[in-house]
Amino acid sequence: MTARRILQRCFSSKVLQCARGGVRVVNIAQIVQKSAYMLVARRSSGILKPEDLDGKKIGLWGGEFRLLPEAFFHTHNISPRIIPQGTTVNLFLRSGVDAASAMWYNEYHQLINAGLDQSELTTFLLSDYGMRFPEDGIYCLEKTCLDAPSLCGDFAAASVAGWEYCFSHPDESLDIVMKYVHAAKTATNRVHQKWMLERMKDIIRFEGSPALGALSVNSYMEVASELKKGGYIEAVPSYHEFRFEPHGVARP
Amino acid sequence: MWPVKPGYSTATRLILSIGGAAALIFISAFSYNYLVSRRTVIAEVEERAKNLTLSISHQIEAVLRGVEGVPKAIASLMEIQSLSREGLVPLIEKSLIFNPDIFGIAIAHEPYAISPELKFCAPYGFRGKDGIEFNFLGTDSYNYFILDWYQISRETGRAHWSNPYYDEGGGEILMATYSVPFFSIRGEKRRLMGVATADISLEWLKELLDGVKVYRSGYAFIISQNGDFITHPADELVMRESLFSLSEALNDPEIRLVGRDMIRGEKGFAEVKDFLTGGNSYLYYAPVGSSGWSLGIIFPASELLADVVGLTRKLAAIGIAGLILMCVVIVLLARGITRPLRTLSDSTAGLGKGDFSVKAPETGASEIRHLARSFNALGRQLEEYIEKRDFIRDTFGRYVTAEVVKRLMESADGLALGGEKRELTIMMSDLRGFTALTSQMEPERVVLFLNRYLSRMIEILMDHRAVIDEIIGDGILAFFGAPEPMEDHALKAVSCALKMQLAMEEINTVNEREGLGHLEMGIAVNTGDVVVGNIGSERRTKYGVVGAQVNFTGRMESFTVGGQILISPSTFERLSGVIEPGEQLKVQMKGVPAPVTLYEVKGLGEPYNIRLARIDDELRHLSSPIKVNIYRIKDKVVSGTGESALVVAINPKSATLVCSGMLKLWEDLRVDAADEKDPGERRSLFVKVMAVKEVPGEKQEASVRFTWVAPAFYKTINEIMASQ
Numbered sequence: 001m002t003a004r005r006i007l008q009r010c011f012s013s014k015v016l017q018c019a020r021g022g023v024r025v026v027n028i029a030q031i032v033q034k035s036a037y038m039l040v041a042r043r044s045s046g047i048l049k050p051e052d053l054d055g056k057k058i059g060l061w062g063g064e065f066r067l068l069p070e071a072f073f074h075t076h077n078i079s080p081r082i083i084p085q086g087t088t089v090n091l092f093l094r095s096g097v098d099a100a101s102a103m104w105y106n107e108y109h110q111l112i113n114a115g116l117d118q119s120e121l122t123t124f125l126l127s128d129y130g131m132r133f134p135e136d137g138i139y140c141l142e143k144t145c146l147d148a149p150s151l152c153g154d155f156a157a158a159s160v161a162g163w164e165y166c167f168s169h170p171d172e173s174l175d176i177v178m179k180y181v182h183a184a185k186t187a188t189n190r191v192h193q194k195w196m197l198e199r200m201k202d203i204i205r206f207e208g209s210p211a212l213g214a215l216s217v218n219s220y221m222e223v224a225s226e227l228k229k230g231g232y233i234e235a236v237p238s239y240h241e242f243r244f245e246p247h248g249v250a251r252p
Numbered sequence: 253m254w255p256v257k258p259g260y261s262t263a264t265r266l267i268l269s270i271g272g273a274a275a276l277i278f279i280s281a282f283s284y285n286y287l288v289s290r291r292t293v294i295a296e297v298e299e300r301a302k303n304l305t306l307s308i309s310h311q312i313e314a315v316l317r318g319v320e321g322v323p324k325a326i327a328s329l330m331e332i333q334s335l336s337r338e339g340l341v342p343l344i345e346k347s348l349i350f351n352p353d354i355f356g357i358a359i360a361h362e363p364y365a366i367s368p369e370l371k372f373c374a375p376y377g378f379r380g381k382d383g384i385e386f387n388f389l390g391t392d393s394y395n396y397f398i399l400d401w402y403q404i405s406r407e408t409g410r411a412h413w414s415n416p417y418y419d420e421g422g423g424e425i426l427m428a429t430y431s432v433p434f435f436s437i438r439g440e441k442r443r444l445m446g447v448a449t450a451d452i453s454l455e456w457l458k459e460l461l462d463g464v465k466v467y468r469s470g471y472a473f474i475i476s477q478n479g480d481f482i483t484h485p486a487d488e489l490v491m492r493e494s495l496f497s498l499s500e501a502l503n504d505p506e507i508r509l510v511g512r513d514m515i516r517g518e519k520g521f522a523e524v525k526d527f528l529t530g531g532n533s534y535l536y537y538a539p540v541g542s543s544g545w546s547l548g549i550i551f552p553a554s555e556l557l558a559d560v561v562g563l564t565r566k567l568a569a570i571g572i573a574g575l576i577l578m579c580v581v582i583v584l585l586a587r588g589i590t591r592p593l594r595t596l597s598d599s600t601a602g603l604g605k606g607d608f609s610v611k612a613p614e615t616g617a618s619e620i621r622h623l624a625r626s627f628n629a630l631g632r633q634l635e636e637y638i639e640k641r642d643f644i645r646d647t648f649g650r651y652v653t654a655e656v657v658k659r660l661m662e663s664a665d666g667l668a669l670g671g672e673k674r675e676l677t678i679m680m681s682d683l684r685g686f687t688a689l690t691s692q693m694e695p696e697r698v699v700l701f702l703n704r705y706l707s708r709m710i711e712i713l714m715d716h717r718a719v720i721d722e723i724i725g726d727g728i729l730a731f732f733g734a735p736e737p738m739e740d741h742a743l744k745a746v747s748c749a750l751k752m753q754l755a756m757e758e759i760n761t762v763n764e765r766e767g768l769g770h771l772e773m774g775i776a777v778n779t780g781d782v783v784v785g786n787i788g789s790e791r792r793t794k795y796g797v798v799g800a801q802v803n804f805t806g807r808m809e810s811f812t813v814g815g816q817i818l819i820s821p822s823t824f825e826r827l828s829g830v831i832e833p834g835e836q837l838k839v840q841m842k843g844v845p846a847p848v849t850l851y852e853v854k855g856l857g858e859p860y861n862i863r864l865a866r867i868d869d870e871l872r873h874l875s876s877p878i879k880v881n882i883y884r885i886k887d888k889v890v891s892g893t894g895e896s897a898l899v900v901a902i903n904p905k906s907a908t909l910v911c912s913g914m915l916k917l918w919e920d921l922r923v924d925a926a927d928e929k930d931p932g933e934r935r936s937l938f939v940k941v942m943a944v945k946e947v948p949g950e951k952q953e954a955s956v957r958f959t960w961v962a963p964a965f966y967k968t969i970n971e972i973m974a975s976q
C-alpha cells in the first residue's frame with residue numbers, strides 16, 4: 001500500500017474504495033477539519049481515563065476506521081479486546097462491550113437518545129488527544145480534474161456554499177432532512193438531526209479552522225508524519241500530489 | 253352634608269368581613285373537597301392503570317413467551333445434537349409450521365463452526381409469498397456476526413429480544429427478533445456455537461394497543477429497551493422518536509426521567525405532559541415481561557378529573573351564587589340599617605343649620621329606633637334650650653354676666669320673670685357736664701370717650717352682679733338683687749358705686765393725657781320695693797325695674813356732685829356701721845312732701861376697706877373774689893342773659909356766690925368766669941343751688957354745689973386750693 005493510499009484512507013473511506021479499484025483520486029475540497037471519532041464507556045464500568053481501556057472489550061468499526069483508535073491505543077500503550085462493531089450502538093447498550101466507537105455527531109447522541117446521561121459516560125474524543133485528523137472531504141478522479149478543472153472547481157465551490165447555507169439556515173436544513181426522513185421511514189428524529197448539524201459545524205468550522213473546503217498544509221503534514229511515525233507509511237507524499245486545487249476553492 | 257372622612261360604608265365593611273369570611277370558609281371546604289376527590293380519583297385511576305397494564309402486559313407476554321420457546325428449543329437441540337447445514341432446514345421448516353406466530357427462524361453459526369471451509373452458516377426460513385422459503389445468510393456484505401441479533405447474544409451469552417426494526421423486504425412491517433445463543437459444552441468448557449433466532453411481526457402489538465381505550469383521548473404505548481416507541485397512536489413517533497428525543501425536543505426533563513425509569517424495567521405512576529398535546533396527563537408504566545420493553549398508559553388529567561372538575565365547577569357556581577346572594581342580603585340589610593342613620597344624618601345637618609323641628613323617623617332596628625328617639629329628644633331639648641337662652645339674652649341684654657345667664661338657664665324658676673314686687677337696690681350714675689363737654693368734640697372722640705368710660709363701668713357693675721337696666725348716653729341705671737336673689741344688694745350696690753368712683757380717677761388720667769377733659773360722676777344709691785320684670789312689647793322685652801323708688805333715685809342723683817355717692821335713708825339704714833359717711837344733705841325733692849336726708853358715702857369699713865380719695869373740701873375764702881356771670885338752666889336749657897356775680901369762697905366741690913338776683917333753692921345754673929379771654933377755654937361751672945340767704949346790700953349769698961367743672965376752671969380751683 002502506498003503512503004498516498006494510506007493517507008487517503010485516513011481521510012475518507014470513499015477514497016479507499018476508489019483506490020481499491022486502482023484509480024487515482026485527488027482531494028478537491030476538505031470539509032471536516034477535525035475528527036469526530038470518540039470512544040465511549042460507562043463510568044460505572046470504571047473506565048475514566050485512556051489507560052482504563054486496557055484489556056477491555058472495545059467495539060471498533062472495521063477497516064480504515066480502525067487507524068485512528070489504533071493510533072490512540074498505541075499512544076497510550078493500551079491493548080484492548082477489539083470487538084467488531086456494527087452499525088448500531090445496541091451492543092454497547094446491552095453491555096456486550098465495555099466501550100464502543102461513536103461519532104460525536106451521531107452515535108454519541110444515539111446513546112444519549114437511548115436514555116444514557118452524559119454524566120454517566122466517559123468519552124474520549126480523539127481530537128482532544130492530539131488526533132486532529134481532517135476527515136471527510138470531496139475527492140475526484142485525478143483524470144476528471146485534469147480534464148475539466150473548472151467543473152470540479154464549481155462542484156467543490158457549490159458543496160462549500162451548500163454547507164455555508166446549512167449553517168446559516170439550520171431550521172430550513174432540518175426541515176429538508178426531516179422531509180426525506182419521513183419519506184424513507186428512517187429511524188431518526190429531528191432532535192438527532194439537529195445535534196448532527198450542530199456537531200458537524202463544530203468539526204467543519206471552528207475557531208482556528210481552515211476556510212471551508214481548504215486543506216491545511218500543516219494538517220496534512222501533521223497527519224502524514226503521524227502515520228509515518230506510527231509505521232503506517234514509509235514516505236510522505238507531497239501536498240500537491242494529494243490535493244488538487246481547482247479554481248474557486250479557498251486556499252489555505 | 254358634613255364632610256365625611258374617607259372610609260368604607262357599612263355594607264362594604266359587612267361584605268368585606270362577613271363575605272370575606274364566608275368566602276374563605278367556602279374556598280377552604282371547596283379546596284379540601286377538590287383535593288380529596290382528586291386524590292381519590294387518582295388513586296382509583298392508578299389502580300385501574302395497574303390492572304390494565306398488567307392485563308395488556310400478560311397478553312403480550314403470552315405471545316412473546318410462545319415465540320421465545322421456539323429458538324430456545326432449537327438452541328437446546330443444537331447443544332445436544334450437531335446437525336449438518338442441510339439438516340437444519342427441516343428443523344426450521346417444522347418449527348415454522350407449528351408456530352404460525354413466527355415469521356422467520358434462523359440458526360446462525362460461528363465462523364467455521366460447522367466446517368473449516370464454511371465461514372458463514374446461517375440457514376434462514378421465513379414465510380414468503382409462496383409458503384416457507386429459505387435463504388442462507390452470510391456474505392461479505394451481509395456479515396451477520398456484527399448484526400445485533402447475533403452479536404448481542406454472542407457477546408453477552410444471553411438470550412435477548414432485539415430492538416424492533418422494519419423488515420428488510422418492504423420496510424413496512426415492524427419486526428423483532430428473539431435470539432438465543434447455543435454452546436458446545438465439553439465438560440466445564442462452554443464455547444459459543446451460534447445463535448438461534450425467531451422473528452415476529454409486531455403488527456398485532458399495534459392492533460392490541462390501539463384497542464386499548466382510556467377515557468376519550470387516553471392511550472397505551474410501548475417503548476423498546478432504547479426508549480424508542482414500538483407502538484404509539486401517532487405513527488410518526490414509532491421507531492423514530494424515543495422518550496429521550498421527545499424530552500429534548502419538548503424541553504421537558506420529566507419525560508427523560510420517566511423514560512429512564514421505564515427502560516430500567518421499573519413500574520411507576522407519574523404526572524407528565526402528553527407527548528403530543530402537551531396536556532396534563534398521568535402516566536402509568538410497567539415492564540412487558542422479559543422483552544425489556546415497557547408499557548405506558550396515558551390518562552389525560554382533564555378527562556380523568558372531568559367528574560371532579562365538573563362537580564367542583566358546580567360547587568363553585570353554587571358557592572359563588574351563594575356568596576352573591578349573601579352580599580345582596582348584606583347590602584339590603586345594611587341599607588335597612590343605614591337608611592334611618594342617613595335620615596338621621598340629614599336631620600342632624602338640619603339641626604346644625606338651626607332647624608330644630610326636624611324629626612328622625614323612629615323606625616328600623618331597636619338600636620336605630622332608640623337613637624332616633626334620643627335624637628328627637630335632643631332636638632326638642634335644644635329647641636327649648638335655645639328658646640330659653642334667646643329669651644334670657646333678649647331680656648337681659650348684654651348687661652348681665654355670663655354667670656348670671658348660666659345660673660338662670662340652669663335654675664328651674666329662673667325664668668319666672670313675670671313682674672314681681674321685690675326689694676332691690678337701685679343705682680343711678682351720671683357724668684357731670686358731659687353734654688357740655690362733648691358738644692364741641694368730634695363725634696369719634698365722643699364715642700371713644702364714652703366707650704372708655706362705659707366699658708369700665710359696665711365691667712365693674714358686672715363684677716358686682718348688677719343688672720344694667722338702661723344706659724342713656726353717659727347715664728346708667730342699674731339694680732342689684734334681681735333676677736336672682738341677693739341678700740346684700742345694698743352693700744353690693746354701695747361697694748360697686750365706690751369702685752366706680754375710684755375707676756373714674758384712672759379714666760380721667762387717660763382722658764386728660766389725651767386732652768379729653770376732666771369728668772366727674774355722681775352716683776345715687778337707693779333701696780326700696782320696686783316692680784321688677786320683663787318690660788316691653790313682644791318684639792322687644794327687657795328685664796327692668798319700674799316704680800316710685802326708681803324715680804326717687806333719679807332725683808337723688810341730681811343732687812350729687814362730681815365724685816360723690818349719695819345714698820338714701822333706706823340704704824343707709826341697711827349699711828349703718830359699715831359705711832364711712834360723709835356729709836348729710838337735707839334736700840327737698842320734687843313730688844316728695846317732706847325733706848329727705850341724703851347721706852354721702854366716703855367708703856366702706858372693715859372688712860371691705862374701700863375708700864374714696866380724701867379731698868380737701870374746706871372752703872377757701874377768696875380775698876379777691878372771682879367775677880362771674882350766671883345763667884339759669886331750666887329743663888337742661890341755659891336761658892337768660894348772664895347776671896354778674898362774685899365767687900367769694902370755693903373748694904373743689906362747691907362755692908359761695910354773691911349776686912344780686914333772686915336765686916332759688918335747688919336751681920341749676922351755669923357759672924362762667926367773667927374775665928374770659930380765650931373763648932375756646934371757657935372757665936365754666938355747672939352748679940346746683942343748695943342754700944340761699946340774704947346778705948346786706950340786697951344781695952344774696954348762695955351755696956352752690958358743682959355738678960360740672962370745666963377743665964380750665966378746675967385748674968383755677970386747684971391753684972386756689974394749693975395756694976391757701
